[in-house]
Amino acid sequence: MDPLLLGSVVGLITILILFSGISVAMGLLLVSAVFLVIFDGMRSLELMPEIFFGKLDSFALLSIPMFIIMGASIASTRAGADLYEALERWLTRVPGGLVVSNLGACALFSAMSGSSPATCAAIGKMGIPEMRKRGYPEEIATGSIAAGGTLGILIPPSITMIVYGIATETSIGRLFLAGVIPGLLLVSLFMAWSIYATWRSGERSAAQVSYSWSDRVEILPRVLPFIAIIVGVLYAMYGGVATPSETAAVGALLCLLVAMVIYRLLSPRSLWAVLRDSTKESVMILFIIAAAGVFSYMLSSLFITQSIAAWIGDLEVNRWVLMAAINFFLIVAGFFLPPVAVILMAAPILLPVIVSAGFDPIWFAVVLTINMEIGLISPPVGLNLYVINGIAPDISLKKILVGSLPFVLCMLVAILLLCLFPGLATWLPDLVMGPAY
Template sequence: MEPLTLGALVALFTVLVLFSGISVGAGLLVVATGFLFFVDGARSLEALPELFFGELNSFALLSIPMFIIMGAAISSSRAGPDLYEALERWLTRVPGGLLVSNLGACALFAAMSGSSPATCAAIGKMGIPEMRKRGYPDEVAAGSIAAGGTLGILIPPSVTMIVYGIATETSIGRLFLAGVIPGLLLTLLFIAWAIFDTWRRGAAGVALSGIKYSWRQKFEILPRVLPFLAIIVGVLYALYGGIATPSETAAVGALLCIVVVMIVYKMVQPRALWAILRDSTRESVMILFIIGAAGVFSFMLSSLFITQSVAEWIGGLDVNRWVLMAIVNLFLLVAGFFLPPVAVILMSAPILLPIITAAGFDPYWFAVIVTINMEIGLITPPVGLNLYVINGIAPDISLKKVLFGSLPFVGCMIAAIVLLSVFPGLATWLPDFVMGKAI
């Protein structure tokens, strides 16, 4: 059978298996072992256990559970509500200020926790009722939080960027830096739309709550928020200052977050600490299992010459490189509709990266493009994880309203991709400035 035909069958069966409800990691293993057995026989399965564990035999992977512990410690405390309240106190007199403060809180909390669902839950529990009480439409209140939660996979430290770096063997530190300016750009685009939408609806009067906070009230909440921001800044400084590796900085950051949570929020009960470690372990194992399974899946694609044939076919297309990039973006967008970001990156990045670099695109710039596509997938059906999180927080707001409220922010993400395509230096300048040009 021709490799391209075989590749089409693999794609079809992968979609069918994953739609059956099986977990992503298990589904990839089922498809990989099944095609290897039927095409190459039972002997081809002998190396699979070694391949699976070989994918996990990387010191860089230690940063994933450490950053997850860091985020779980923050998510389990009142850091999210405190961060929201701090911004609300400082921005309450700005037209559209409550909406802006929600988006700002989402961006900061997402950067601290690295988890989109956790961000939606932490900020949404306070932000959505408060916005509705102030007269904001339900779709605006819900959609803004759903979109704001996606920023966590772009703004460093980002677990998604770590996975991309491991899958493509690129520098994690450089990937983190590549996400800084695009992350700020996307946050500013979200805020700009929020201010414009408030003005367009004539809701400036609604946005002003009438509550006046004294300078004392504005400053008294900062000591509960600033320690976490200081930890993030310290982790990034240690990483980019050459003081420690990503895994080492993640471990120190996780320890410091747990200590701050214990001191600031008095979470010293063994049950509370156990919950942090339990939830972190569960999420870490899920991601690491997908990584191992994706390694086996990639081996199957390579050993059956599917990867090479697809790359050769795409490379042979007589199209402009921007047309090629548009096709790749469309593929990533559709894949993000159905699969979580980690799975899409592990399955597609090793195949797409050689094609992208051969077309003259920067791999770190491409990482940002991939991540923004994955952000869109988090707020679009049928998977759209953030949509369901918001619906769980505010069940009286229909999924339809949450979706329509988040669509303008999808437009902001598409605008960000266009801006990054026109000005690729937005993603590449900071890594080159701090770490020198990549060889």
């Protein structure tokens, strides 16, 4: 069978299998096993365990559970509420200050936790009722939290960036640095839209709350230690002090200690819950990584990957038309699949295509991640929308979606700006670590 036709069949069957409700990892393993047996015979199954476990034989993978423990220890405390309250006290006099403080809290908390749903839950439980009480439109209140929660997969340390780095054998340190300026750009776009939308709506705060300087300073000791840990983790990584995995391990230990000392997270049951939840999430991600490795081997063994890359390379189209098509594919894939699954399935196929077209793989990682952010606040599987609906069940899902759409446009603007000015993603990594090529 022609490899391109076979690739279409594999893609269609994979989509149908994943839509059946089966887990992503099991679906990829099932599809891989069936096509390997059909085209290479039963002996090909002997290689599957070796490929599966070989994909996990990487020191860099140790950073994933460590960063997840960092996030879980932060998410299990009142750090999100304190972060929200601290920013609200400092920004209360800024026009649209409450929604701006919510977005700032989302950006910082998502960077610390690395979890989009956890960010929505932690900041949304405090922010949404307060914004509604002060007269902010419900669409802005819910949409800003839903969009703000997506920032954790872009702002370092980011689990999705680690997964992309492992899948494409790209420097994780460069990927983290590449997400800094685009992450700040997205936060700025979100804040600008929120301030404009609040002003346009004509709503005014129902009750202006005034805070003294002592009130503003009083809460900082509960927030600054976590922020200091994040800054320390990034300094250790880029200062040549430790590898990403070693840095993540130290960061996880420090976050646990801060949670225990400041927030009195001392009971064995609470500590067990942090480790249990971290283990579950880590195993899920590692299982998908290993299964995606088998899936990639199957595609390569049947010459599907090579044929698709060659076919796209032979197309006589402008490279920006090609990039537009890739972005459309990523957005649609993000509507239905979690970011980790999309990255592991698509990155090995797309990487040779974008490199042959003259695009920087570090820059592409940022563009891909923003596309995945769009999927987190878009139906039918937009997880953040359902988390927000759970926090405020009296607000319809339709109204939450309407409130999120302007932030989707902000993400599309960010992608456009990255296309016009790729240095937004590549300048900082090149400055800190030197040119990649």
